[in-house]
Amino acid sequence: MRDTPDPKTLPLLLLDWYDLHARKMPWRVGPDDRRQGITPDPYRIWMSEIMLQQTTVATVRDYFQRFVTRWPTVAALAAAEDAEVMGEWAGLGYYARARNLLKCARMVVDVHDGVFPSDHDMLLKLPGIGPYTAAAISAIAFDQRHTVLDGNVERVMARLYDIHTPLPAAKSELMAKAEALTPALRPGDYAQAVMDLGATICSPKSPACEICPWRAFCAARCTGTQIELPRKTPKKPKPLRHGTVYLAQREDGAWLLETRPDKGLLGGMLGWPGSDWTESAEPRPLGTPPVAAEWQKLTGEVRHTFTHFHLILTVMVATVPKNSAGSFVPRNKFRPSDLPTVMRKAYDLSQI
Template sequence: MSVILLAWYDANAREMPWRTSPQARKDGVLPDPYTIWMSEIMLQQTTVVTVKDYFTRFINRWPTVRDLAAAQDADVMAEWAGLGYYARARNLLKCARAIVEEYDGVFPADHAALLTLPGIGPYTAAAVSSIAFDLPHAVLDGNVERVMARLYDIHTPLPAAKPELMEHAKALTPQQRSGDYAQAVMDLGATICTPKSPACGICPWRDPCAARAAGTMAELPKKTPKKPKPIRHGTVYLGRRTDGAWLLETRPEKGLLGGMLGWPGSDWVDSSLPHPDSTPPAKGDWEELEGEVRHTFTHFHLILRVITADLASETTPTQGEFVAKSDFSPSNLPTVMRKAFDLHYQGVSPQMTQRGPLL
C-alpha cells in the first residue's frame, strides 16, 4: 500500500518552503534537518497557512541552527508573537543551543538522541528522523490519525485509539523512502481524507479503505467529548508616559506566555466575581475602558478588563518598566496582549464586547 501512496505523492506533493520535493530527493538533494525541525515545532497545533510566513521570517533572520542559538531571547519571542503556544519558542532556543553545545551544531541522525533534546517529543522525533534522515519511524499527527482510523474502520474514540492507530501507522511505514511516505500520508489527510466531506473518489487508498466500504468514513475518527473550558478573569494596565514610553513587563519564564512582553496586571483566576481585585502598577488616574478582551487558551477562556492611564514623566512603576516609543511595536506582543492594545486604540469590536463570543 505504501507503493501506491508514494506514487500518488510523487504526482501530488504539496509545495512547502521547508520541504524537499520528491523529485529533488530522487535527484540527490537532501533535506535540511534544521528547517524540518523548525517547521515541525511551528506546525504543532497550528495550520500550515499560518506557519508559512513565520517560518520564512525565522529562516531569513536565523538561517542556521548556530544563528538561532546565538539569538537574543527577546528577539526570538518577539518574532514568535501571535503564533501561540509560547513554550514552543522557549524550547526552540533551548534545543538550538543544546545542538550547538552537545552536537557541534549538527542535528543527530538518531531517533533516541533527538528525544533527549528540549521540546522534542515522540511525534517531532519521528518526523525529523523520517523526513530529514529517511529513517523508518512512523509519524502520527491529526491527519495521520484520521487516515488510519478510516483505512481500518477503527471506532475506538481518541485519544484512547492512539496506540492502535500507531501500530497501523508503523506497519505501513516502508523501509525505503520513509521521509516521502511520512509526508505523503500527512498530505493525504490534509487534502483528500479531510475531516468533512473526504474525497474518497480520488483517494489512492479508496480500494483498501475499510471505512469507505462500510460507509462510516464521515463519522471517523471518533473522539471522546471534551469537558467545558472554565472561564478565568484578570486585569491589565496600559500606562503610557508623556514621552510616549509604554509600561510593559516581561512575563515569568514558566507559565502561559512565558518570557513574552505584556502589560502589567493581575493573576488570571477562576472567580464568580466579574474580575479579581488588583493594584495598578504605578500612580496615575486610571480609567477602565468600555468592553473587555476575550481570548481562548487550550484549557480555559480568559476575560480581561483593560484599564488605562496617561502617566507623568517622573513616574516610578511598582511593576514592569517603561519601553521607549521607538523600541515598542504592538506586533511584538502575544495575541491576547495585542487585543488589549487594539481595544485601547480602536474602541470595542464585536468580538471583544461583553456580549461577544469567546474567541
C-alpha cells in the first residue's frame, strides 16, 4: 500500500527535506541565504543553466567559476572578445551554447539595459533560451511558478507515478505530473529541490528509497519497478566518420590554426586545418594539406564521440619554414586549453 499523492503535501515534504539537504552550488542561493534576504542573481542562474545543458554539475563548476570571475556581470560578458569567450568555453562541448551566450548577453545589454527580463515570454525571445531554460530562470531567479523538467525530474515523476511509457513519448505526461506538484510557495526552491532529489536520492541505478521524503507516496517503490524507470526508446547506433587534421608548426614554434565557421559543429572555435568528416570504410589521409611540406602521419589516431556520431581522425604533422603563409599563432600565445576537446586530443597525440 502507498499513500495517495497530495499536491499540497508532497511539495511541503520536499521543501522541508531541501532545507536540510540542499546541494551547495556556486550559482545557487540556498535556503539559509534566502532567509537572510539574499536573492539569486539572474545572470549567474542564466549562466549556470546554459552550461548545465547536457553537461554534468561536476564538469560545470570550474567553468562557471572561471567565467563569472573573468566576466562578473552580463555587461562585462557582452563586451568580451568572441575568441576569448570561445577559448574559455573550450572543452565544455556543444559550442553553439557559447555563441548564443554572447548573443544573449549582448541583447540583454542592448535591448534590456543590462537587466535580465523577469517576464517568461521575454526570456524566450533571447538567443539560446528555450522553454526549459526560460522556466528555470523564471522559477529559480525570479521565484515564479514555472515547472522545470530535466532528466532528474523526469525520473522522479516516472517513479512516483509508475509511468512506463518510454521517453521521449512520455515527456508530456511527465510534465503534466510535474506541473501539478509545482507549488505557488517557494517555486524556485522547489524546482531545485526536485532536481536535487533526482540527483542525490532518486538516482538512476541505486535509488536510496529508504531515505526519500516521498517514499510513502512512490508507486514504483510499491510495485518494485523503480530501477526500470524511466523507460527509454532505444537509440539508433551512431555512425562512424573519418577525417584528417594537419598540425603545422613553423620553425619559430608558431602553430597554424583556423577559426571554424560560426555555423556547424565546433562553430567559432579554434581548430587545426583538415578535411571534411565523412563516413568511410577505414581511416586514411583525407583532404588537401594547408601548406606544402613533408607531412608525416602520426602513429595512433584520435577517437572522439559527438552527440550523433563517432569520429576517428588521422593526424598529420609537419615543420614548415618561418615565412610560410597562413594564420599562425605564436608559441607564447598558443594555449592548448583554448582548443575544443577533439582538437586538443590531436595536439596531445603530436606531443607524445
